[in-house]
Amino acid sequence: MQVKYGSPPECVRTMAVLGSGGHTTEMLTLMEALNRSRYTPRCYVVADTDSLSAARATEKERNWGTLETMQMSKIPRSREVGQPFVTSVWTTLYAFFWCVKLVWDYKPQLLLLNGPGTCIPVCVMALMFRLMGLMDLKIVYFESIARVSSLSLSGKIIYQARMADVFLVQWETLLAKYPRAKCLGRLF
Amino acid sequence: MQKPTKDGLSSNRDKRGSPGALFEALKPGMGGRVFVTVGTTRFDELIRAVDSHEVSNILRSRGHDALVVQKGSGEYKMHNLLAKDEAATTLANGLKVECFDFLPSIADHIASASLVICHAGAGSIFEGLRAGKRLVVIPNTSLMDNHQIELAHHLEHLGHLVCASPETLPSVLSRLDDTIFVPFEKGSPHGIVTAIDRLVGFSN
Numbered sequence: 573m574q575v576k577y578g579s580p581p582e583c584v585r586t587m588a589v590l591g592s593g594g595h596t597t598e599m600l601t602l603m604e605a606l607n608r609s610r611y612t613p614r615c616y617v618v619a620d621t622d623s624l625s626a627a628r629a630t631e632k633e634r635n636w637g638t639l640e641t642m643q644m645s646k647i648p649r650s651r652e653v654g655q656p657f658v659t660s661v662w663t664t665l666y667a668f669f670w671c672v673k674l675v676w677d678y679k680p681q682l683l684l685l686n687g688p689g690t691c692i693p694v695c696v697m698a699l700m701f702r703l704m705g706l707m708d709l710k711i712v713y714f715e716s717i718a719r720v721s722s723l724s725l726s727g728k729i730i731y732q733a734r735m736a737d738v739f740l741v742q743w744e745t746l747l748a749k750y751p752r753a754k755c756l757g758r759l760f
Numbered sequence: 761m762q763k764p765t766k767d768g769l770s771s772n773r774d775k776r777g778s779p780g781a782l783f784e785a786l787k788p789g790m791g792g793r794v795f796v797t798v799g800t801t802r803f804d805e806l807i808r809a810v811d812s813h814e815v816s817n818i819l820r821s822r823g824h825d826a827l828v829v830q831k832g833s834g835e836y837k838m839h840n841l842l843a844k845d846e847a848a849t850t851l852a853n854g855l856k857v858e859c860f861d862f863l864p865s866i867a868d869h870i871a872s873a874s875l876v877i878c879h880a881g882a883g884s885i886f887e888g889l890r891a892g893k894r895l896v897v898i899p900n901t902s903l904m905d906n907h908q909i910e911l912a913h914h915l916e917h918l919g920h921l922v923c924a925s926p927e928t929l930p931s932v933l934s935r936l937d938d939t940i941f942v943p944f945e946k947g948s949p950h951g952i953v954t955a956i957d958r959l960v961g962f963s964n
Contacts, residue, residue, distance in 0.1 A: 597883060602949050602953070606953055718908055742947070759952070
């Protein structure tokens, strides 16, 4: 992948989307392994119904001693588990408008995604600004370790629409079905 | 805490001495503790399956001395192994039984167990595997979009754990062969981190 920066960047404005279940755990495991003095500042995006993820990320950052370089942004959840499709159209639209402002205000240079429904509107907005030439950013998607033989819905959308610069899975069993994905190991 | 019952451990020692008894193979301290966890979910079928004297006898005959159950938010009470409102006891066969809903961290319980019986949540599975524990995993088949069954079956296929259902748990436990578990090699974020570093231009 060709890097657009003229000289190596000092630090990268990073945005990471959290989500309930294992998504937040995996994202924070990756964040722990990244050099946070360079992946800074960091903006965590959570659904406003997901106070647990927000609390866990804040707690981790406090333990790392890097609380002052992170922020938490809460957006309306695009789709609750089990929510009827019809009403989810409205909540999704609402979430999209939030995301326009969120992404525009923060201007991330790196977007980290791993599958919760919330990551789709954020990803689409970031791509839109990039296509318009208003932002220079990279998008990384890594599928959850729980996915062995099929991608999550978010994963399928991002894979099929080729939205990510790097698309990773954690099990090689997925590579036959999704040849453009890469497997660079498991987080756990 | 653990209050011994009338015929607790002493009577069990007698049984062990008798030839051909169920407890023939029992070696004190060799089997260690069994930890049952449903993570942050509820899974009453799993707790109900564990709450049986058949299972407690199988565990005892395999040398285990304690059964610790983290039952989550489920409504089922362990009325077979525990008396009403009782959180811990020692059974007639010598097995210590303890039950609680949640703890902030179950890492200590996993670390001190020799066998972990859990639901198919990725969190519980990898916490057990990374601690090097023998795992019996019971997928919750009542969940919708249950891709976690895939994960459990895949890891069973690789030999890292054994899958069971609430119905088959007793037979799986009694047939459990400790030598079949393939050691789990811990994953590492290194490969993913390197790819991201390269993508944004941090080459070193």
